Amino acid sequence: MSTPVPQVPVSQAPILEARGLVKRYGRVTALDHADFDLMPGEILAVIGDNGAGKSSLIKALTGAIRPDHGTILFDGQPVSFDSPIDARRIGIETVYQNLALSPALSIADNLFLGREPRVAGPLGTLLGMLDRPRMRREARAALSSLGLMTIQNIDQPVETLSGGQRQGVAIARAAAFGSRVVIMDEPTAALGVKESRKVLELILDVRAKGLPIVLISHNMPHVFEVADRIHIHRLGRRHAVVDPRAITMSDAVAIMTGAMAPPGEARAA
Amino acid sequence: MSANETPPRAPADFEKVAIGAQATVATFKEETPSLLKRIQHLLHVHPTAIPALVLVLSVAVFAMAGGQRFLTAFNLSVVLQQVTIIAVIGIAQTIVVLTAGIDLSVGAIAVLASMVMGKLAVTAGVPTPLAILIGVAVGAACGAVNGILVTRFRLPPFIVTLGTWYMVFALNLWYSDSETIRSQDIGETAPLLQFFATAIPIGDARLTYGSIAMVIAIALFWYLLSMTAWGRHVHAVGDDPEAARLAGIRVERVLMSVYIVAGIVCAFAAWMMISRYGSASPQSGQTSNLDSITAVVIGGTSLFGGRGSIVGTLLGALIVGVFRNGLALSGVNVLWQDFAVGALIIVAVALDQWLRRVSQ
Numbered sequence: 001m002s003t004p005v006p007q008v009p010v011s012q013a014p015i016l017e018a019r020g021l022v023k024r025y026g027r028v029t030a031l032d033h034a035d036f037d038l039m040p041g042e043i044l045a046v047i048g049d050n051g052a053g054k055s056s057l058i059k060a061l062t063g064a065i066r067p068d069h070g071t072i073l074f075d076g077q078p079v080s081f082d083s084p085i086d087a088r089r090i091g092i093e094t095v096y097q098n099l100a101l102s103p104a105l106s107i108a109d110n111l112f113l114g115r116e117p118r119v120a121g122p123l124g125t126l127l128g129m130l131d132r133p134r135m136r137r138e139a140r141a142a143l144s145s146l147g148l149m150t151i152q153n154i155d156q157p158v159e160t161l162s163g164g165q166r167q168g169v170a171i172a173r174a175a176a177f178g179s180r181v182v183i184m185d186e187p188t189a190a191l192g193v194k195e196s197r198k199v200l201e202l203i204l205d206v207r208a209k210g211l212p213i214v215l216i217s218h219n220m221p222h223v224f225e226v227a228d229r230i231h232i233h234r235l236g237r238r239h240a241v242v243d244p245r246a247i248t249m250s251d252a253v254a255i256m257t258g259a260m261a262p263p264g265e266a267r268a269a
Numbered sequence: 270m271s272a273n274e275t276p277p278r279a280p281a282d283f284e285k286v287a288i289g290a291q292a293t294v295a296t297f298k299e300e301t302p303s304l305l306k307r308i309q310h311l312l313h314v315h316p317t318a319i320p321a322l323v324l325v326l327s328v329a330v331f332a333m334a335g336g337q338r339f340l341t342a343f344n345l346s347v348v349l350q351q352v353t354i355i356a357v358i359g360i361a362q363t364i365v366v367l368t369a370g371i372d373l374s375v376g377a378i379a380v381l382a383s384m385v386m387g388k389l390a391v392t393a394g395v396p397t398p399l400a401i402l403i404g405v406a407v408g409a410a411c412g413a414v415n416g417i418l419v420t421r422f423r424l425p426p427f428i429v430t431l432g433t434w435y436m437v438f439a440l441n442l443w444y445s446d447s448e449t450i451r452s453q454d455i456g457e458t459a460p461l462l463q464f465f466a467t468a469i470p471i472g473d474a475r476l477t478y479g480s481i482a483m484v485i486a487i488a489l490f491w492y493l494l495s496m497t498a499w500g501r502h503v504h505a506v507g508d509d510p511e512a513a514r515l516a517g518i519r520v521e522r523v524l525m526s527v528y529i530v531a532g533i534v535c536a537f538a539a540w541m542m543i544s545r546y547g548s549a550s551p552q553s554g555q556t557s558n559l560d561s562i563t564a565v566v567i568g569g570t571s572l573f574g575g576r577g578s579i580v581g582t583l584l585g586a587l588i589v590g591v592f593r594n595g596l597a598l599s600g601v602n603v604l605w606q607d608f609a610v611g612a613l614i615i616v617a618v619a620l621d622q623w624l625r626r627v628s629q
């Protein structure tokens with residue numbers, strides 16, 4: 001089942017790796033012995049039908065859900081994440097499909113949620129006072145690098161933002177804090193053409209910094225534009241891994257939907 | 270690989286995303302909103318503006334209706350004394366409600382803590398500071414029980430605290446033998462328990478230490494909730510617990526801390542209760558559960574969690590106090606005081622619902 005995947009030749013070992021992940025919700029099997037490999041410095045796209053288990057895979061990899069079976073390796077070491085905090089702590093930053101933002105909190109508060117900076121001195125160490133000026137400044141910088149500074153007020157509650165702006169906040173958060181791996185589950189689903197472009201640029205920027213990225217998307221042109229490799233997820237498991245330079249978009253979609261068998265050397269299971 | 274290539278075999282899957290996805294491209298130009306919309310937005314950003322306005326208006330109305338007797342420094346200081354305990358218990362209630370919970374046991378915890386403090390200090394001869402400390406520990410323990418039941422056993426806060434309310438009240442009757450500790454005895458052996466009754470005269474007004482302590486407590490919790498990470502986490506947990514968890518917040522730990530802190534705050538309210546009534550009675554504070562919820566709701570804190578403020582709770586307690594006092598001075602039958610408070614609650618919740626619609 002988990003035979004090594006013949007794929008685009010890569011010399012290095014995967015930075016994030018999973019073998020035989022299983023996750024069942026009652027009678028629904030979301031992950032059915034799924035494998036996963038993310039190579040250092042690459043953009044890995046994950047595509048698959050609705051309900052194929054892409055989000056479940058990402059949640060299992062980042063501690064948001066606990067797989068029933070299977071192993072996860074980070075830097076070759078087995079890891080077991082009890083909560084998303086554990087994944088964050090080692091530098092894996094995730095944009096979840098539901099964005100994981102607190103609607104009533106401000107943009108700045110959301111960006112720093114769970115790792116708020118404190119002011120220097122006793123006010124910070126003893127009284128835990130937040131460094132609001134710094135939070136505002138850095139939040140503004142993170143958003144403007146995404147071209148999202150059309151947001152007028154950094155203290156605006158997230159619930160008053162448009163769907164696309166919210167997505168921008170979640171992406172800015174992941175990009176600002178990711179230090180080893182950045183994972184994005186459909187980051188451009190609610191974005192306009194111009195904003196999607198910015199996110200694609202951001203993804204390329206992050207890779208240029210040497211960080212690997214997992215991009216889940218239903219947008220084939222986007223996937224084919226930026227991905228180094230494409231992980232095709234089908235029926236809860238990795239169905240194939242293909243090279244976007246060696247396959248057409250329509251063939252990738254055909255493999256994804258089961259209309260076409262994966263090419264021999266890309267078969268993953 | 271052209272960008273507008275259509276997959277020949279399965280276009281439906283390709284396009285499925287577009288159906289679920291929001292079709293609107295983020296637009297930033299808004300049409301000029303109506304006045305009502307603008308007010309809605311303003312109040313949404315400054316939720317305490319409503320209770321503040323209501324308080325000012327009701328003071329103005331009673332000043333005109335009640336005439337000389339209402340708007341005196343003395344009478345207003347009486348109102349302040351009357352709302353002190355509810356405002357402090359309201360702090361405990363506010364932090365629980367911010368997490369989208371509710372604490373029906375706050376009043377019972379306060380009474381139990383007051384009986385522990387009183388009985389230990391007066392009957393058992395324990396040094397008063399130690400008795401107070403033990404009372405605070407009892408409050409914290411009651412809060413911890415609530416917290417464990419809510420987090421570990423995942424029971425709804427309403428049911429948990431309804432249950433602990435009965436249990437704590439029964440413990441209180443058992444522990445106190447249903448006997449009141451008399452004011453005189455407390456005054457003789459443990460005057461520290463009456464500390465908060467000490468008053469500073471300012472003109473005609475009598476500003477008690479209790480009122481001052483209440484204002485300090487409100488300020489402290491305002492700071493904790495709005496200026497510290499803990500406060501942000503309390504809001505986030507009440508707002509959307511799953512989002513908070515994914516964002517790396519230890520939701521259960523935050524909830525646990527909230528219920529324990531609420532218990533501790535109730536124990537401080539217990540000390541103030543002994544000061545205010547002089548005695549410690551197992552039958553006192555029967556209405557403080559509902560009164561604290563009333564103050565929280567009128568103060569604009571949403572029962573759905575995530576939004577609200579501690580200053581609002583103080584304002585809410587003051588509004589109720591002003592209504593009761595003003596109506597009484599105007600010679601209105603007590604039953605209409607209750608009627609007015611009931612109407613206030615419903616108006617406050619209706620406003621909250623209206624404000625929440627801003628985001629939809």
Ligand SMILES: Nc1ncnc2c1ncn2[C@@H]1O[C@H](COP(=O)(O)OP(=O)(O)OP(=O)(O)O)[C@@H](O)[C@H]1O
Nearest residue numbers: 025028029030048049050051052053054055056057
């Ligand atoms: N919390 C849950 N409880 C029950 N079933 C779940 C839960 N989460 C996911 N599932 C099921 O697991 C399967 C995979 O879901 P998942 O969200 O991983 O799909 P996906 O590939 O991300 O789909 P999409 O493209 O629509 O986002 C689906 O059948 C879904 O119904």
Ligand SMILES: [Mg+2]
Nearest residue numbers: 054055056097
């Ligand atoms: Mg998904």
